[in-house]
Amino acid sequence: MNGFKYIGGRLPREDARDKARGRFLYLADLPSDALHGALLTSPLAHASVVSIDVREALELRGVRVLTFEDAPDTLYNSGEWFPGQNDHPDETLLTGHARHVGDRIALILAPDKKTAREARDLVRVEYSALPPSVELHTAEDLSQTLHCDGVRSFPGKIEYGCVDAAFSAAAHVESSTISTQKVHHAALETHAVLAVPSDNGVLEVYTPCQILFGVQHVIASILPLPLSKIRVIRTNVGGAFGGKQEVVFEPLCAWAAHKLGRAVFIDTAREETIISTRTRAAMTGTVETALDDDGRILGRRFDVTMDAGAYLTGSRKVMMAMGKKIPRLYRIPALRYDAKAVRTSTTPAGACRGYGSPQIHAVTEIHTDMICRALDFDPVEFRLKNLVHPFDRDPTGAANLGNARIIDCLERGAAAFKWAERRTPSSSGRLRRGAGFACCTHGNGYYKTIYHDVSGMSLRIMEDGSAVLRGAVHELGHAAVPAMTLIIAETTGISPDRITVTEGDSLYDKYDIGCQASRGIYVVGECARLCGERAMEKLCREAEALWDRPVRRSESGLIIGDETIPIGEAVRQIEMKRGTSIDVTVEHRPENNPGSYGVHFAQVAVDTLSGIVRVEKYLAVHDVGRAIGRNFVEGQIYGAVQMGIGMALCEDLSFDARGNPSARNFDKYHLVNAPDMPEVEIILIEEGEEGGPFGAKSIGEISTVPVAPAIVNAINRALDTELTHLPITPAVIVNALRKPAPTPI
């Protein structure tokens, strides 16, 4: 028992019944008399539109066509979520200069979807092909052909300590080059958005998004409307994983509705969601580590190139987020992180679960195993010697690491996984078995970064003792709403089924910076807890004043003198006799941004003939501070492992020399399905984190961070290879085994 009534328990989700009954409706399920918008996108990676002939399309009944010639040429950046962030703007609503396969050329509107798609097929576009730019190493030289802003690349640097001295003093220097691929988020709900011109000049935008106020901001930067006239309403979300964090079709849809004075609905098929939205950013990184004789890290140097795709989007932010994770996992006395984001004629990258952490941890954790192999260190011992300790400071001046329990994670995990036994690879017939693991860290909001972090909510305890928590909560399926419910239940004693949590509507909600930066529990959840606490304080204070007797709280209400009064009755009396409601507002600014930590262990069996990898055994250990809902935390981890195995082994959105995508649907883009999914054991370390609600911190993003490197390390151990370019597909393995010996890097 943890001393809580609800926290740490297993609460069924309120929306699960409706979902099981098919009654939970997503945007595309809602009735609407909006014009349907079909996107006309570029079939070529790089081309300019010579002519566009819409005459035939316009002959169909009710068809309207908006092309790049009709659209404003205002540049924007889809990853900018607050005015003044000055993310380099290089994207327009529609374009006559296509920069990737799937770039938006025109929007064809019709009274129904079928007609819209038919009309789209009747639009004749003549393109003049331009040379595509798909290679990272030539991207800077070709940048002028893609964009005329004169920017070759977007550099970023993080440096502290005496890096050169560390390397000259080193007993050993090891280096690795590791690359990760573009990954499609694959939320099962494809992208959709509805914009409706409404009363009082307000434009309503319905979207299954992650950052309500970010959508509002980008739209306001393009349309001649103030923020107050743009109402963004979050609709039910069928999965997001960062893919719905940046705006994608929202500005275009809003503009079309505003221009035509008609409601416009854009709904996309899987192909458009794969090639025309965002991806996890691909990158390639070289890391060098300077070590002393005992295997202590003296310094690290990085040289990272990130593929932003056709537009910069939030990729530079992702690139910087990657670098900032480096000094928060191992004690690194000197660091130089040199990175640049380049633009290529491929699908734009952006936010994706982990926001750069899966990429940078793939680099560092695969590299760390290679160091151990080269210098004959045990990977557990080596890491234990170098991992951060609780309350270490961040040498870059960022937030303190907080109660960083990575060492507990590794020790507990290594024992439970029987690392000492499993570490030795074995083979039987064609199969080779090996085990591997990876450590990781991720953040809890934006405190002490260049961004601000604030969450606003209010809680009203009603006259019958039930409660409504009003906030811009974004439920993506990850249990944000039931987690808030549990927090309010715990702080107020009101039972969860009598609590309603509202979700994002920019017209009514207080400002919250959205579902990003793994801040949902540590920041938003703490805001909810403060609401519960302040509401109960007010209730007790008012009751004391009204009854003029000391007031205590109990399970069933308030104990006033020797009487127990139910909460609802107390609220009624207070409202009537003291003229005040139990309605409190809290604006919460976090005072730390501690690290969350985790270690994942995997055992794989590799078929040396086919190259097929089976993940046979899996253990995830996480320092979550405290689980709010145990089942919610487990659910995040299971799903994250599915996504991470995909990144390690099969998911890949690559582009050929002409810039054509390798996949446009799930026939070519392979996701891990049930037969390929291992059983996953979970150990939670719950040592509490100050500043989080009941000691809780983030889990949703970090849980996918260590998966790919853990699996790659297991494969390399099983096969005695040095595979470093993700994904490790069967073809990669078969190729590697054909070679006489592993090629040193």
Add this chain to the structure above:
Amino acid sequence: MDVHFTLNGENMSAAADSSTRLIDMLREGCGIKSVREGCGVGECGACTVLMNGDPICSCVTPAVQARGCDVTTVEGLETDGELDAIQESFVTNDAIQCGFCTPGMILTAKALLARNPSPSREEIRRSIAGNICRCTGYIPIINAIEAAAARTREENTAPL
């Protein structure tokens, strides 16, 4: 033309031509919104319905193929507002996160348990191989199907 078929136990007729997909006829002609498109090419299972008891992808099935058939969607599983054992089990075993894959997953499980009341975990995994879930990692879904099977067996063997 009109396609006559049985939808969740009731006679139904809906307009379709030879190019109409079953998913569109169900969603647009019959108002069944639980049948959803995740890929449109038969690869994700979000659009699964039961046709004469067999799970099929309605996105790659011509609507006219439903003629004279028994089509079941998740709406057809409850009786008088009471959920089917599988639906109940999905709710109590945390098998539902965003919910987008859920109706298709439940219907596939329904067909499995009708065929095989005591499937092993491996058999469950194989039976839902064509249903993609990006949220749950499948584990709670497999647990839910296992639990539903156990509960149904218990109910069937319990003395009256």
